[in-house]
Amino acid sequence: MSFQLKTYQAPDFTLPRFTEAPEAKLEPAPFDRVAPDGYHATTIFPEYFKVGGRWLLAEESRMDCVAVYENGKICVREFRNLKQGDMVFTGRTENAEDGIYVYPDGFSEFSGNAADGKDGQESFAFRQSRSRETAFSRDYDNIYELLEYEKEHGYVAWVLGPACAFDADSRAAFSKLVMNGYVDALLAGNALATHDLEGAYLKTALGQDIYTQHSYQGGHYNHIDTINKVKYHGSIPAFIEKEGIDNGIIYSCVKKEVPFVLVGSIRDDGPLPEVHANVYEGQDAMRKCISQATTVICMATTLHSVATGNMTPSFRVMSDGTIRQVYFYTVDISEFAVNKLGDRGSLSAKGIVTNVQDFVVNVSKGLKL
Known part of the structure; x- marks a missing residue:
């Protein structure tokens, strides 16, 4: 079998960008089905949240949801499933500035490197x-x-x-x-x-x-x-x-x-x-x-x-x-x-x-x- 999965390359969390980043902020949901102001909306990509000095991955993610900190884990939840008091991550930046890192480059599929067949490709090309x-x-x-x-x-x-x-x-x-x-x-x-x-x-x-x-x-x-x-x-x-x-x-x-x-x-x-x-x-x-x-x-x-x-x-x-x-x-x-x-x-x-x-x-x- 010639098929092989692409290897996931995790972020290097020893870089200053991550070590110097602040802790991710949490705010309680004010009502059932309502997120606090400034909530962070999730994407299709791996997302990490800095909690207690550690970068935690939201393992079960989906687009257009909110991230909730619960029992030491990141839970991704639809707005309709939020409960009053759920601790919701807030912050609209995605490059560690708010203790949140959205990572699209874990697989070469998304990073624009040679595995995509695009390395060294001209900026103008047909089709x-x-x-x-x-x-x-x-x-x-x-x-x-x-x-x-x-x-x-x-x-x-x-x-x-x-x-x-x-x-x-x-x-x-x-x-x-x-x-x-x-x-x-x-x-x-x-x-x-x-x-x-x-x-x-x-x-x-x-x-x-x-x-x-x-x-x-x-x-x-x-x-x-x-x-x-x-x-x-x-x-x-x-x-x-x-x-x-x-x-x-x-x-x-x-x-x-x-x-x-x-x-x-x-x-x-x-x-x-x-x-x-x-x-x-x-x-x-x-x-x-x-x-x-x-x-x-x-x-x-x-x-x-x-x-x-x-x-x-x-x-x-x-x-x-x-x-x-x-x-x-x-x-x-x-x-x-x-x-x-x-x-x-x-x-x-x-x-x-x-x-x-x-x-x-x-x-x-x-x-x-």
Whole structure:
């Protein structure tokens, strides 16, 4: 196996910048769900806080939260989960001036060094963005190697939009990924699960044949008929068993006991019984999976991709105390959707502009499934 994780290079805390830095300041939360003035908002990067002369890492981080000092550790907490009296770190600087250090350079991925392939690169050069003109051949090779590595050593969370279920080949390809151990969690909405189950139950997605794309007479009933039948049986696993479902993305997750988190939308039909109608309960369920993830791959879902990106740090502290990089890919046929993730702060996300149905088929083939 040629894949190797990048080694995390911790900051040198013997430098004067750190030894002479003041202690980080703490202020109590004035009310439930309210941070004190001047609170420090966390990022996707490793962040250290100087407490008692030591620089402590916030191990379970996520973007746009606050850091709370509790039982000798740094806890990163959503504003909605703050309790009155929680001791919250304050300070808006990020280079140790306030006893807070945000560290984007722990992995060469973010430091602009030779491992990025940019060392000595001219300041002016063509085709430096990732767009529809980008050649993604090397990215595919990296993904094959990464997934082979993660199958044995990591946790891969996939975030899927409904387009992934609209095609027979992409449904079959992703099912192979699930059945062969390359999927540890699936995050999606009501639509992905509905149309995938519709494909297994009625061989259509939104009333179109999943292979020929032929629209059936009355096919607009098919997705709500599917939802209705699932609700009749009480759950997705019961529907799969009672209706003899034997294919598809959700079927494979149920068969392999891969957790799937479905979070609802204001526009949902039904929805399916397992869909979280409360958005914050859904966010908590998503974060439970993402807190374990070492690789995240988002396909054809802008809102779920941004939501996942907001809760995914660029690093993970492993059980043995080592710090490793979290790999994040976003795949969409729209450059807007791919670029939006970076615009919303997920700076470590790598975009691939392509048809997601082709992407997942290529990944399955590249892994020789």
